[in-house]
Amino acid sequence: MEQTTYKKRIYLSSPHMSGKEHKYINEAFETNWIAPLGPNVDAFEKEIADYVGVSEAVAVSSGTSAIHLALLLLNVGKGDKVFCSSLTFIASANPIIYQGAEPVFIDSEPETWNMSPQALERAFKEAFKEGNLPKAVIVVNLYGQSAKIEEIAIICNQYGVPIIEDAAESLGAVYKGKASGTFGEYGIFSFNGNKIITTSGGGMLVSNNREALQRARFLATQARDAAPHYQHSRVGYNYRLSNILAGVGRAQLEVLDDRIAARRAIFQRYFDELSSLPGFTFMPELTDTLSNRWLTALTINQYEAGTSVTEILNTLNEENIEARPVWKPLHLQPIFEDMSYYSHSEDESVSEILFNSGLCLPSGSNMTEEDIETVIHHIKQTVIKRKDRADMFRT
Numbered sequence: 001m002e003q004t005t006y007k008k009r010i011y012l013s014s015p016h017m018s019g020k021e022h023k024y025i026n027e028a029f030e031t032n033w034i035a036p037l038g039p040n041v042d043a044f045e046k047e048i049a050d051y052v053g054v055s056e057a058v059a060v061s062s063g064t065s066a067i068h069l070a071l072l073l074l075n076v077g078k079g080d081k082v083f084c085s086s087l088t089f090i091a092s093a094n095p096i097i098y099q100g101a102e103p104v105f106i107d108s109e110p111e112t113w114n115m116s117p118q119a120l121e122r123a124f125k126e127a128f129k130e131g132n133l134p135k136a137v138i139v140v141n142l143y144g145q146s147a148k149i150e151e152i153a154i155i156c157n158q159y160g161v162p163i164i165e166d167a168a169e170s171l172g173a174v175y176k177g178k179a180s181g182t183f184g185e186y187g188i189f190s191f192n193g194n195k196i197i198t199t200s201g202g203g204m205l206v207s208n209n210r211e212a213l214q215r216a217r218f219l220a221t222q223a224r225d226a227a228p229h230y231q232h233s234r235v236g237y238n239y240r241l242s243n244i245l246a247g248v249g250r251a252q253l254e255v256l257d258d259r260i261a262a263r264r265a266i267f268q269r270y271f272d273e274l275s276s277l278p279g280f281t282f283m284p285e286l287t288d289t290l291s292n293r294w295l296t297a298l299t300i301n302q303y304e305a306g307t308s309v310t311e312i313l314n315t316l317n318e319e320n321i322e323a324r325p326v327w328k329p330l331h332l333q334p335i336f337e338d339m340s341y342y343s344h345s346e347d348e349s350v351s352e353i354l355f356n357s358g359l360c361l362p363s364g365s366n367m368t369e370e371d372i373e374t375v376i377h378h379i380k381q382t383v384i385k386r387k388d389r390a391d392m393f394r395t
């Protein structure tokens with residue numbers, strides 16, 4: 001019989017349970033709080049609000065629905081413009097389309113890989129000249145690294161345009177002593193299965209505007225008027241988080257700091273082993289910020305490295321290791337090809353450079369030391385093999 005050896009799959013970022021999730025889930029079952037809403041939802045909201053230091057949080061079914069609610073609260077509608085980071089997951093921008101509004105994409109800058117203040121400034125200047133300012137700016141904190149939010153906020157304040165901070169990937173990250181996700185009028189987090197903590201699916205909308213978040217709760221529960229007979233005066237949504245999933249979230253939040261420490265340690269291991277390879281440059285961490293290092297990301301200059309992102313991805317894939325290119329910028333997505341885009345400078349599009357040379361490595365907090373060594377080994381092997389071939393051709 002043919003022998004097949006199965007290599008254990010090493011995932012990019014898989015759920016990492018703490019073991020205490022059952023306690024909260026069992027409580028929900030014992031008290032029959034199986035419906036959406038209930039004590040776990042209330043407690044999870046309060047615990048997240050306390051953790052990041054805002055007055056209020058609303059637990060919802062996804063990070064995407066949290067962004068949608070934020071746009072609704074800011075009255076973004078048909079024909080409005082919304083500025084949005086280009087280098088991100090599509091969910092940052094889809095809710096703009098749900099509202100019939102038009103996204104305008106803003107490039108990254110090299111120090112955080114996030115929204116370029118100088119590109120944002122150019123976009124604002126033009127919009128102002130045209131008398132068509134955006135209704136909101138969606139700023140993304142990629143892979144756990146905060147954007148240059150201070151510079152961005154100064155520009156937005158100058159034009160009186162509110163910020164929605166898409167902190168789906170950056171829960172627990174810190175910018176100048178303050179929690180990521182708390183800088184805009186609204187912040188959003190995601191608890192999707194691949195994020196730093198998870199409820200399998202879920203999200204959170206946070207703000208210091210209590211009244212607005214009360215309205216978010218109303219909109220997220222079918223916009224039901226205060227009447228016993230199910231009366232509705234406007235369209236609503238079914239966006240709340242279930243009481244069972246909120247229980248998972250409560251147990252996950254208890255170990256968030258451990259998860260951040262673990263992901264940062266994984267980044268450090270990769271950095272120590274790989275950063276001296278020619279052409280390998282790791283995603284920077286801005287001074288006075290602490291990234292949660294959700295994913296370890298780096299760029300590879302293929303001329304210096306003698307190998308490319310594609311080649312490394314192929315090798316890792318053959319070894320049953322899940323790695324990914326950096327997000328494809330939204331202004332390059334077929335669905336958004338007609339939308340405007342402001343690059344970092346006239347002749348440099350940073351997000352395109354990062355997309356063409358960027359790689360995300362397995363970063364789950366449940367990776368073993370052996371897993372990490374396996375990934376490092378195969379990357380080094382790819383570089384050595386390529387170098388040998390290049391030397392052979394040279395002589």
Ligand SMILES: *Cc1c(COP(=O)(O)O)cnc(C)c1O
Pocket residue numbers: 061062063064065088089091092140166168169189190191192202203
């Ligand atoms: C995951 C993610 C979202 C969406 O969160 P979901 O909970 O999956 O809807 C939005 N923005 C960014 C940057 C993300 O990574």
